[in-house]
Amino acid sequence: MILFTIIILFTLFILGGLLSYLVKGYYYDSTEKKFIDQGNKISKLVQKSLYEGNYDETISFLRNSQRFFEGNVWIVDSKGxxxxxxxxxxxxxxxxxxxxxxxxxxxxxxxxRGFSNYFDEPVLFVAVPIIFSKKVIGAVFVYSPLAGITSTLSDLKDLIQYAAFIAIILTLLLSFTLSKSFSKPLKKMQKISLNMAHGDFDERVKINSKDEVGQLASSFNYLADKLQETIASLQNKEELQRRFVADVSHELRTPLTSIQGFVKALRDGVYDSKADKEEYYQIVLTEVKRLIRLVNDLLNLSQIELGQIKMDIKGLDLKVVIRRSIRNLLPRIKEKDLKIRIDLSKDLPLVLADRDRVEQVLINLVSNAIDFTPKGEEIKISSELKDDRVLVMIEDNGPGIPKDEIDDIWNRFHKVDKARTRDRGGTGLGLSIVREIIRQHQGEVWVESKIGEGSIFGFSLLAGD
Structure with a gap:
């Protein structure tokens, strides 16, 4: 407000001084021009009588006409x-x-303009020659005291000052209003930012304009929204990390407890026969292998999430990768006497993907289908092209997934059937790894399931040219 006021007052001061100077000059020039016009008219009226030496007629004319003159007039002959x-x-x-x-x-x-020997005050006067027959025979002097002109200018100056005073009042009101309109949202932002520093992200700045301040307020609200989302995300991640630590601790504790118990039994010789001893060693070996798988899966998942594993993205024939994945799982498929039906589109295009990672996804999903599909049943693998993406679906005839657990199956260590998963040696990280790999490929994963009817796990990949 002070800055606005100083700028406007300075501008008014300059304009007032300049206007006073211009008006004064204009008024002087205008008066001189009127005096010259008046002198020329008088010169024409008296030139004949002055030339003839009829001075009484000249004097009489001057006295009888003086009420029509703007200023005071002298008539001077050729001798001055x-x-x-x-x-x-x-x-x-x-x-x-x-x-x-x-x-x-x-x-x-x-x-x-100024003082003369014949006046006690400054005057403005003009002298116009009286010419007759191309000869100067006298002159007309027209003058007026500058005091009268100054009085008029003083009145004009007072008028300017009054206008300036009114302008100053309006300036103060305007600057106060503008300053308030500018500072109010800024103060509001300051208050909200302090509240945000103390963890309160609920309040927002009310936007009443589309000017720079309104744009700033809009940006501030956007920032507050993003900060609130980020903090909520961080809090969620922190909660997930706590749960992750708890889950890892739980997953590690079970095999370690088992290993500890059997190692103590072996050390103390607490077994009935050599067969029992061999069984204990086998259990310890199985649990150690399980721990190794768990650590490897955790490391693998962490590297994928952090982008530490470079994806070798190139055109890939899904048919070849699917058949190769099935071939790797044939022993388990034969063990359960399962049937694998592959139903792929004939015109299936290449996909943009990393061969090893896509094979890892397929092995994880088909392996889960093998685990949960009853003996002698069928697992179906199908694909289709939709827009610019290739969709792959793995369908099993397992027990299905409860509806309230479908959204959680992608989380680390989540197990629908915890006992059965542990028996199979699963780590509970397979689907988390699948999701992260597909995300790295800019694709999506999903699941459809009904209790007692089985599940369909699917993922999408970008189609190549």
Missing amino acids: LILATTQQKELQGVRLNKEEVKQVFQGKIVKK
Whole structure:
């Protein structure tokens, strides 16, 4: 507000001074022009009588016409003698100095402002030559005290000052209003930012304009929304990390407890036969292998999430990868006497993907289908092209997934059937790894399932050219 006021007052001061100067100059120039016009008219009216030496007629004309004159008038003859005046009759008969009449008797119009020997105050006067038959025979002096002009200018100056005073009042009101309109949302933002620093992200700035301040308020609200989302995400991640640590601890504790128990039994010789001893060793070996798988899966998942594994993305024939994945799982498929039906589109295009990672996804999903599909049943693998993506679906005839657990199956260590999964040696990280790999390929994963009817796990990959 102070800055606005100073700028506007300074501008008014400059404009007021400049306006006063211009008006003063204009007024002087205008008065001089009127005096010159009046002098020329008087010159034409008295030139004949002055030439003929009829001074009484000249004096009579001047006295009878003075009420029509703008200023005071002198009539001067060719010798510089004042013949007649409209005022100061005592000057009649006074001879003017040659220097004062020299220029006018050369046929020039003379203009002067300031003091003169014949006046006690500054005046503005002009001298117009009286010319008859191409000869200067006298001059008309028209003058007016500057005091009268100054009075008029003083009134004008007062008017400017009054206008400036009103402008100042309006300026103060305007600057106060503008400053308030600017500062109010800024103060609001300051208050909200302090609240945000203390964890309160609920309040927002009300936007009443589309100017720069309104845009700033809009950006501030956007920032607050993003911060709130980020903090919520961080809090969620922190909660997930706590759960992750708890889950890892639980997953590690079970095999370690088992290993500890059997190692103590072996150390203390607590077994009935050599067969029992071999069984204990086998259990310890199985649990150690399980721990290794768990650690490897955790490391693998962490590297994928952090982008530490570079994906070798190139055109890939899904048919080849699917058949190769099935071939790797044939022993388990034969063990359960399962049937694998592969139903792929004939015109299936290449996909943009990393061969090893896509094979890892397929092995994980088909392996789960093998685990949960009853003996002698069928697992179906199908594909289709939809827009610019290739969809792959793995369908099993397992027990299905409860509806309230479908959204959680992609989380780390989530197990629908915990006992059965542990028996199979699963780590509970397979689907989490699948999701992260597909995300790295800019694809999506999903599941459809009904209790007692089985499940369909699917993923999508970008189609190549």
